Amino acid sequence: MNSESPELDTLIAGYRRFRERGWKLERDRWAELKEGQEPRVMVIACSDSRVDPSQIFDVNPGEIFVVRNVAALVPPFETSPGHHGVSAALEFAVQFLKVREVLVMGHGLCGGCQAALTRNLHGNEPGEGGFVADWIGMLDEARDAVAHEHGTEGRTAERAMEMAGVKVSLANLRTFPCVQSKEGKGELTLRGAYFAISDGVLHLLDEASGEFNPA
Incomplete structure (x- = not known):
């Protein structure tokens, strides 16, 4: 070429x-x-090049509506001025495409979650890590709980942070009025998942117990 x-x-x-x-x-x-397009499922996943939802779920074109960003995060509902990319995609999927399920998929060895845990980007200027630091600031409260129980180093702490991130996004999804309404009427189901890069195993969140179990 x-x-x-x-x-x-x-x-x-x-x-x-x-x-x-x-x-x-x-x-x-x-x-x-x-x-x-008439996808039945929306997948919110990390931008990490190793965790492509279409590959992991082996789907055909048009089957899933995908949004990817650092650490698979969903911001809470807010109407402040700005460009709300994830919120716009969620609104489009839920209100216009009328997806039946929204699945948030975190993953192992997530750089965004590791940065949230260690806070190694805090204080950086935008363009030098500041944008990422601001974005993963959504995990600060969950990070404090993880750090208190597991510390901030090692795979046990990192894995706990990665799984906590999925729960944060699910909680933030439920701050959206359209999600609240449709979930309440049984028209929408929210799910959490975690893909372990090391062994290729997908885990699904049992929200009742808070545990992730192999699919």
């Missing part, structure tokens, strides 16, 4: 494989999607 960019060459090579193995084989499916 000689683009002088090995990164772009890799992407274009992947695109060409997709055209041959994916798009052609699923041409009828893609034709249907021209009429619109």
Whole structure:
């Protein structure tokens, strides 16, 4: 391809494989999607390159509506000025696409959760870690509880922080009036999940016990 960019060459090579193995084989499916999308599930996941929801759940195009960000976080409902990307995606999925389930998926070895636990980005300027620090500040209260019980170093503490992050996002989801209404009427189900990169096992949250169990 000689683009002088090995990164772009890799992407274009992947695109060409997709055209041959994916798009052609699923041409009828893609034709249907021209009429619109009707996913039943919204997945909120981390931007980490190792945890692609479409790959983990082995779904076809159009089956899940995905939002990814640092640490798979959902901010609480608020109407202050600003650009509310996650809130806009949630509103679109719940109110317009009318998804039946919203699944928040945290994961092992999450850099965002590790930064929240160690607070190693606190005090950095925007563009130098400050944006990330502000974002993961949503985990501060949960972080204090984790640090009190497990400390701030080691996989036990990190794993506890990663799982606590899922619970924070679920709690924040329930601050949205549209979520409250639809969950109350049985039209929407919220779920928490955790994907362990080390062994590839997906765990589902039992909200009654607060425990994550292998799927």
